[in-house]
Amino acid sequence: MPPFMGDADGCRSHMKNHCSSSDSGEPAEIFDRVTAMLRDYVASAEDRGQKVIEFKDPQEIDQIMRQCGCDLALYDGKRVGAEAIVSACAATLRLSARTGHPQFFNTLFGRSDASGLVGEMLTVACNTSAYTFEIAPVFVMVEASVIDKTVQLLGFDPATSEGLFVPGGSIANLYGLQLARFFKFPEVKRKGVQAVPGQLVSYCSAAAHYSYAKAAHLLGIGEDNMKEIPIDDRGRMKPEELERQIQVDFAAGLQPFFVGATAGTTVWGSFDELVGLRAVCDKYGLWLHVDGAWGGAALLGSPATRDRLLRGVEKVDSFCWNPHKMVGAPLQCSMVVHRKGRGLLYACNGTQAPYLFQKEKLHGEMDRGDWTIQCGRRPDAFKIWLAWKHIGDEALRHRVEWAIELSQYAAKVITQSDKSGQFSGRFELHHDPEYANVCFWYIPPSLNHLKPSSGALSPDEASMLSQVIPYCKDRMQRLGLAMITFTGEYNFFRWTFANPRSVTQDDVVDVLRNIDLVGCDFVPSLNN
Amino acid sequence: MPPFMGDADGCRSHMKNHCSSSDSGEPAEIFDRVTAMLRDYVASAEDRGQKVIEFKDPQEIDQIMRQCGCDLALYDGKRVGAEAIVSACAATLRLSARTGHPQFFNTLFGRSDASGLVGEMLTVACNTSAYTFEIAPVFVMVEASVIDKTVQLLGFDPATSEGLFVPGGSIANLYGLQLARFFKFPEVKRKGVQAVPGQLVSYCSAAAHYSYAKAAHLLGIGEDNMKEIPIDDRGRMKPEELERQIQVDFAAGLQPFFVGATAGTTVWGSFDELVGLRAVCDKYGLWLHVDGAWGGAALLGSPATRDRLLRGVEKVDSFCWNPHKMVGAPLQCSMVVHRKGRGLLYACNGTQAPYLFQKEKLHGEMDRGDWTIQCGRRPDAFKIWLAWKHIGDEALRHRVEWAIELSQYAAKVITQSDKSGQFSGRFELHHDPEYANVCFWYIPPSLNHLKPSSGALSPDEASMLSQVIPYCKDRMQRLGLAMITFTGEYNFFRWTFANPRSVTQDDVVDVLRNIDLVGCDFVPSLNN
DSSP, X not given: OOOOOSXXXXXXXXXXTOOOOOSSOHHHHHHHHHHHHHHHHHHTTTOTTSOSOOOOXXXXXXXXXXXXXXXXXXXXXXXXXXXXXXXXXXXXXXXXXXXXXXXXXXXXXXOOOHHHHHHHHHHHHHTOXXXXXXTOHHHHHHHHHHHHHHHHHHTOOGGXXXXXXXXXXXXXXXXXXXXXXXXXXXXXXXXXXXXXXXXXXEEEETTSOTHHHXXXXXXXXXXXXXXXXXXXXXXXBOHHHHHHHHHHHHHTTOEEEEEEEEBSOTTTOOBOXXXXXXXXXXXXXXXXXXXXXXXXXXXXXXXXXXXXXXXXXXXXXEEEEOTTSSXXXXXXXXXXXXXXXXXXXXXXXXXXXXXXXXXXXXXXXXOOGGGSSOSSOOOTHHHHHHHHHHHHHHHHHHHHHHHHHHHHHHHHHHHTTTTSSOOSSEEXXXXXXXXXXXXXXXXXXXXXXXXXXXXXXXXXXXXXXXXXXXXXXXXXXXXXXXXXXXXXXXXXXXXXOSSGGGOOHHHHHHHHHHHHHHHTTXXXXXXX | OXXXXXXXXXXXXXXXXXXXXXXXXXXXXXXXXXXXXXXHHHHTTTOTTSOSOOOOOHHHHHHHHHHTTOOSOOTTOOOOOHHHHHHHHHHHHHHXXXXXXXXXXXXXXXXXXXXXXXXXXXXXXXXOXXXXXXXXXXXXXXXXXXXXXXXXXXXXXGGXXXXXXXXXXXXXXXXXXXXXXXXXXXXHHHHOGGGSSSOEEEEEETTSOTHHHHHHHHTTSXXXXXXXXXXXXXXXXXXXXXXXXXXXXXXTTOEEEEEEEEBSOTTTOXXXXXXXXXXXXXXXXXXXXXXXXTGGXXXXXXXXXXXXXXXXXXXXXXXXXXXXXXXXXXXXXXEEEEOSOTTHHHHHHOOOOTTTSOSSSTTGGGOOGGGSSOSSOOOTHHHHHHHHHHHHHHHHHHHHHHHHHHHHHHHHHHHTTTTSSOOSSEEEESSOOSSSEEEEEEEOGGGTTOOGGGSOOOHHHHHHHHTHHHHHHHHHHHHTOOEEEEETTTTEEEEEOSSGGGOOHHHHHHHHHHHHHHHTTOOOOTTO
């Protein structure tokens, strides 16, 4: 067994040049025991016999960790031994949601592929930063390769396009907004937005992700100036409403400059019509960014899927995509790509720090660190590169298509639920799914007279129906059954197939049956 | 061997309910072979017989990856088998800088502890996001625990303090600036900075990290309005110059609101005098943030070290610290902490997205996701929590003290280098180190008449001396010897002990000897 040196002592001051290996051997023991545990954990990801989560309340978690000999608190500053560390790791694995479980549907990410997983573990072991070629040459080149491939998928011109991996889709949208601002008002870099004559205004749809609002605040534009444009009955921004608002704002002396479209909205999974939005943006000189964090996976779908959902994407100005969603890269794996000229990211964010980006060093021209708003940056490209290499385009295409098929299958079972005889209650679909989101209500027998999908409910009815899904979710969570989030009118379930490769049609039916089982005895409380 | 299912096929569309395990077994093979490789890699981190980097040019790397059967490019979209994936991983490990090597001094981070490493690997396997309690209960509680401990170390009042783990020190400084702006001008959240009467102005020292400038641009304040205050001969912001500038700016109708101090500057390792800066900030009502990304480790040092370097830190408004620097957590591990009232982060960044932060769900009050500018967020607290538990305060204190001792020892060897007879050339110290940064020149025999530390050089002399360090660095890099970065007047080496626990005094002498060996034959070129 090779020595893992000195971890547990941490003290060289009394050793000086006597740098022998650790006396305890604990680091090696910890490494071996925890990686073996992780192997079993990953290998059992698809085991439907496991609970999706072993739910405990905070006080219970506190107590469990204490029983491991590894109290959550750090106050006393005392070290604990390998046994406690390994126990704490085991408890943490046991008590966390099993996001790779075939019935984990709570978020827009899920299980990662083994190749993505080891890619991420390798970057952890390397413990380096993607900012310079000299310390991370392969990671820097791999980042360029994944961006190049994405540029190809988008249909952007490689000669004018570039991109970066960034810590999450929200930050990718932030980059889109910042690039748009810098492109039109470069003086903002030095002088700030107060140098712009007139209030900056930007737009997204009423169904867009909250990161647009957060970015508008952060950039000093203000949430009120990230205006929400109404959506149509398929959840898409209305181009004519956008144009109307732009005209009003220009007439008021404001400075419209940015439209944040969405490819795959968080709740409905809707795709804004990029062709129509492009026409409006061209007419008024606005930057068109697309939040494709969730829907970017459609780039990998069949030509028909891509054309149906992403027509016109080759003409947008910038695009955000999270391959940790549906594609199977570990969290976080997010990128922003634009086609407005190579060098724009550097011009926008570069500060030429002489202690990091020296011109004299070997291959300093490869450094991407000064294109970013960060300094140290994890090499997030490697995991998706490795997974992509191992899986290949064709299998990824099938994965995306299967996610869409699953959502259509779920919609069918839901629509037929009142006639199928499979359920005590029934389900109602919120709208026909276009991508991999299925929004639906569960109507327990006690509320069988309610028809949420066919019109407005009275306040009392709304109050009663709104209790159903949280009730079901809580019960399912405590039982370790499927996890699905909820939102919207009267609280509907939003079911997403973000981890399609291990999900079957049987899972779909199983989930609905379990909702019915835990929810069929629901009795509404009017005062709740 | 437990089955790793379906990774390499990715296709369920023709399988429907026949969800059998993968036919290839490749995922398990990849997992086992790569984790075994990582174990060997980590176990040999301290092996001085290994090169710090096996340096290759980009074209060579391209060719090596092709020889692995795993071309860097993704264009063809074809999948490659397990053998190629494992080979590509091996090549990536081999070609990346060994940041855990005792002679890797290039950056402000280095080797992580085994406990930190497995903590990070565990979060990778869990593949979850720190935004909600329901999917990451232990990680959410652990984050609170590490923040609580940091609040204790800072001496902040726990009742009014809170904090977050964020993707890097630059983003932590960005939070500091944003919180300060929101605290004084809450209307910016909705209306933007153009709602503030008068230009926002902020300050940092001339030696501060570039992230302050980047943050000022991003926030719409502008780089010119992150004014650089002159430093004294120990690299510290001059409080009297700060006050003078604030007075000038107020008199000009501007809106000063933020001072960004630094605890441990990037190049010199200087610590701004917090007591003096606090007095100025109090007098004029400015927020005092501290970039302690690098120097925050001094919180863990002896009482004397803490008092010498961080006196008055308990009264600053916010603090950034990267435990991936010196303390041994894997990259990235960064936090921002403030003491201006619990709920401020949420008030600042919250948008109450109804699809994520539902009030009805179990323990929604534990969610920290809406305090952030991100959506998905890696659970970066876990790795430092686990490492801290395993190492304990006392060993961490010795580690920090040893880093300071090493820098003092290096300074001594450098100062005595012209008399010791150990070297052909000689070394000159830029300034006496206060923390763990040692800045020095190497003077090869051909330039023995130059005395960079004792005064200005002529342009020709400066041009000649500036070539020395890049020359040495390039040669050392190609030979796989110690990596140290350079910067500043005539290019000096900036040597940092960011990974002190495995570094010995012999390493210090060894590094200087190697610089002398590769540099002693240097002959300057006047036209270069």
